[in-house]
Amino acid sequence: MGLTARIRTRDGWAVSHAVVTVTDMTGTQVLRAEADAEGAVRDTTPLAPGAYTVIVTAIGYAPVASSAIVTASGRAEAGTVTLSRQGDVELPPPGPWTIDPAHTSVAAVAQHLGISSVRGRFTEFAGSIEIAPDDIGKSRVQAVIRASSIDTGNGMRDNHLRSADFLDAEQHPEITYRSTGLSPAGPDRWTVHGELAMRGIVRPVDLDLAYLGTGPDSWGGIRSAFRASTELQRSDFAITYNQIVQAGIVAIGTTLKIELDIQAVQGETLPQM
Template sequence: MAKIKWALDPTHSELGFKIRHLMISNVSGSFRDIKAAVETEDLDFGTAQIQLTAAMDSIFTNNEQRDNHLRNSDFFEVEKYPELLFESTRIEKVDDETFALHGDITLKGQRKPVKLNVEFNGITKDPWGGERAGFQVTGKLNRTDWGVNFNAVAETGGLMLGEEVKINSEIQLVRQ
């Protein structure tokens, strides 16, 4: 079997998230600076070894004041912990288009296991003769597992932020 290396196409990929705000709606955001290296045996993504990084200072929620707050010590401490790291540990093939992706996320100096859902959208040739693969990655994390504990009590007595963070990402890889 031949090893194939894949790189992330950052212009056609996004690492997105949502979190409850005031427990009645969601705030969405993303990390604008992400990189990934993937290695497969032939074209079998069930064999993939994946490493993805996100620059924590690239967080974007469409509100500069909130983004700056997320970068400080109340949340991500980006000066001390500049990077989020995901490393795969194993992949379970559910069917031809669905995988359970197991791995570890290192955030704020803490490494914890996660399980994500992956939908394989296929492989195609691009207009320049390259080969590309597309995926949707979803899942749920509890932010407090990584020491992201900031919260405040709203006027009504409820919490300002939920603990559950929903991941919704689009990933496009380019064969190297």
């Protein structure tokens, strides 16, 4: 009996200081509970059967209200409640933003032997975002990645990935991405249309982008967070090296999953920390 709920940010983190208030149809408060360190609410106060309003609040986040029906069991399950940062809009404020490499991850995932995955990340990159003031669709993103900075945690494998069999980092030291457009794909979700240049080959590549919110940082700046992903076919960039392990099984999958966790700082330069 009682109330259960999970309070999360839009990127899945627990909101440990959230407060959940339950009111009946007259607006009278019948329950108030705080989330624990995991963002979970488990209150055992029995509730009479009927309709209620569940309100979730947390400092720095916009409140969320929803309806709940309590059955004869006296239990209300609010499920997962997602909170947005206070003042969030569909995209950050217009103007230039600079990607912060120290708080950004550029990762690639490849299937290995058909049964598991190998993850790698690029450790050297830079990028910028320009949010258009009048037409969001004209916003721009550009990034440059140093191909030789690939890191999978295995030196021998990394050296092979830098070779002509894969990234050919000596002949093509930079991987670049430039957007060509932006279109909405749902609440707080966008499709970034653009071109990826790798190994001297340019292909159109779309990114699935989720905007996670904007807020102040510890250095007097404003930051925005995004999560983006896409899939690449290795053959599109002439990366065809592989090993046949046995009939029907190859060492490396033909598809690469690209996963980006991005923080950008408002302005054309990064703050001094």
